[in-house]
Amino acid sequence: MTLFRGTFLDTPDNPFTGGKLRVGTDVALVVKDGLIVARGPFEEIRGAHPAEHIVDLTGGLVLPGFVDTHVHFPQIRAVGGMGMPLLEWLDKYALPEEARMADAAYASSVADEFVRGLAAAGTTSALVFGAHYAEAVDTLFTAASRVGLRITSGLVVSDRIIREDLLTTPERAYDESLALASRWHGVGRNRYAVTPRFSLSCTDELLASCQRVLEEIPGALFTSHLNENEAEIAAVAELFGGSDYVSTYERHGLVDHRSVFAHNVHPTDVELKLLAESGATVAHCPTSNAVLGSGLFPLGRHLDHGVHVALGSDVGAGTGFSLLKEGLQAYFCQQLLGDHGHPLSSAHLLHLATAAGAKALGLGADVGDLSVGKRFDAQLLRPLDGSPLAVGIEHASDAEDTLARVFTLGTPADIRAVWIDGQLLNDSSGKV
Ligand code: GUN
Numbered sequence: 001m002t003l004f005r006g007t008f009l010d011t012p013d014n015p016f017t018g019g020k021l022r023v024g025t026d027v028a029l030v031v032k033d034g035l036i037v038a039r040g041p042f043e044e045i046r047g048a049h050p051a052e053h054i055v056d057l058t059g060g061l062v063l064p065g066f067v068d069t070h071v072h073f074p075q076i077r078a079v080g081g082m083g084m085p086l087l088e089w090l091d092k093y094a095l096p097e098e099a100r101m102a103d104a105a106y107a108s109s110v111a112d113e114f115v116r117g118l119a120a121a122g123t124t125s126a127l128v129f130g131a132h133y134a135e136a137v138d139t140l141f142t143a144a145s146r147v148g149l150r151i152t153s154g155l156v157v158s159d160r161i162i163r164e165d166l167l168t169t170p171e172r173a174y175d176e177s178l179a180l181a182s183r184w185h186g187v188g189r190n191r192y193a194v195t196p197r198f199s200l201s202c203t204d205e206l207l208a209s210c211q212r213v214l215e216e217i218p219g220a221l222f223t224s225h226l227n228e229n230e231a232e233i234a235a236v237a238e239l240f241g242g243s244d245y246v247s248t249y250e251r252h253g254l255v256d257h258r259s260v261f262a263h264n265v266h267p268t269d270v271e272l273k274l275l276a277e278s279g280a281t282v283a284h285c286p287t288s289n290a291v292l293g294s295g296l297f298p299l300g301r302h303l304d305h306g307v308h309v310a311l312g313s314d315v316g317a318g319t320g321f322s323l324l325k326e327g328l329q330a331y332f333c334q335q336l337l338g339d340h341g342h343p344l345s346s347a348h349l350l351h352l353a354t355a356a357g358a359k360a361l362g363l364g365a366d367v368g369d370l371s372v373g374k375r376f377d378a379q380l381l382r383p384l385d386g387s388p389l390a391v392g393i394e395h396a397s398d399a400e401d402t403l404a405r406v407f408t409l410g411t412p413a414d415i416r417a418v419w420i421d422g423q424l425l426n427d428s429s430g431k432v
């Protein structure tokens with residue numbers, strides 16, 4: 001057993017339904033085999049466990065590990081594309097890089113960069129858009145297993161419209177997906193996600209094969225893109241006989257509590273109702289939406305309909321792995337919507353980046369906050385003396401203000417350590 005002593009901030013009570021930021025000052029968590037088995041004031045816990053090893057994290061802030069619900073592993077070397085809307089960006093910028101994943105050695109070095117980038121940003125769990133090549137997806141799961149991240153990912157499938165070398169067939173997609181799942185699903189912290197790229201690049205036959213794969217893998221997730229860009233939405237409507245975007249998935253049984261849809265910047269009320277009733281999640285990806293000019297995310301409409309929303313970095317349209325930056329951009333986005341925006345506090349941002357993501361990934365019983373009964377997935381923020389964040393924290397008025405400064409000024413450079421299941425991550429960069 002280990003006692004972790006420090007200041008812990010988390011959101012076990014949802015701030016979107018009246019919960020408050022939980023602030024544990026000079027608290028100790030007792031962690032046994034990765035599980036938090038006790039929590040309380042340090043002196044009290046120390047008295048009950050006088051002989052246990054203490055990890056002293058005082059002087060910093062401990063947050064739950066972040067949960068990134070939408071991030072593309074093969075796009076890490078394609079961050080920074082400017083001046084293009086979605087379809088042009090895919091064609092000219094992202095997909096040429098994704099085609100390089102045909103070379104498994106190349107994919108493996110990208111996978112290493114990817115998992116290190118996630119860990120260094122304090123992300124401990126992620127739903128990852130894989131590659132169009134099965135061997136490249138193997139390299140991702142291999143790299144994630146080495147670092148110890150909680151990764152859910154799968155083979156990305158498309159059978160029309162995008163470049164030829166990324167296309168598959170419904171039969172091949174089925175076979176390769178099941179083979180990957182048999183190698184990785186439920187192995188260590190890995191799980192499988194059925195991942196059609198978006199219905200624009202998928203025929204009904206391919207989406208039907210995705211449904212068959214999903215039925216064959218108990219506990220698998222489903223993920224894809226939805227209502228991101230107006231030209232994309234018009235093209236989907238034309239290909240699917242005028243139906244709305246959610247229906248293109250729903251008609252194949254792909255919309256339920258296991259489904260995570262990225263973006264949904266331009267939904268209809270009918271679609272929001274369906275998403276809410278099905279228990280699906282929308283992954284809000286605010287830096288990506290800004291970079292590609294996709295639009296301002298209607299968070300208030302999602303919440304009014306009862307749609308579950310979490311946060312995604314959407315690297316490589318997104319600008320990096322940090323969910324601190326995504327949280328800040330989510331805040332900006334609602335500010336820019338003026339009267340139509342949903343005001344966000346720092347507690348909302350933390351919830352979106354942690355517990356909401358855990359729930360989206362079906363991990364809500366295990367991670368997302370630092371309560372007794374949860375796994376110890378956590379990150380320590382301790383900015384260097386004199387850094388902008390250190391100055392900001394020093395002058396904050398209370399814990400919520402401190403957290404607001406963390407989201408405004410914090411970067412991966414401020415993250416000193418990351419744990420999963422109570423184990424300090426060793427990502428071989430020497431940083432965490
Ligand atoms: N829609 C289909 N593929 C992609 C992608 O790679 N990035 C984003 N942002 N949207 C997509």
Ligand code: ZN
Nearest residue numbers: 070072262314
């Ligand atoms: Zn995406």
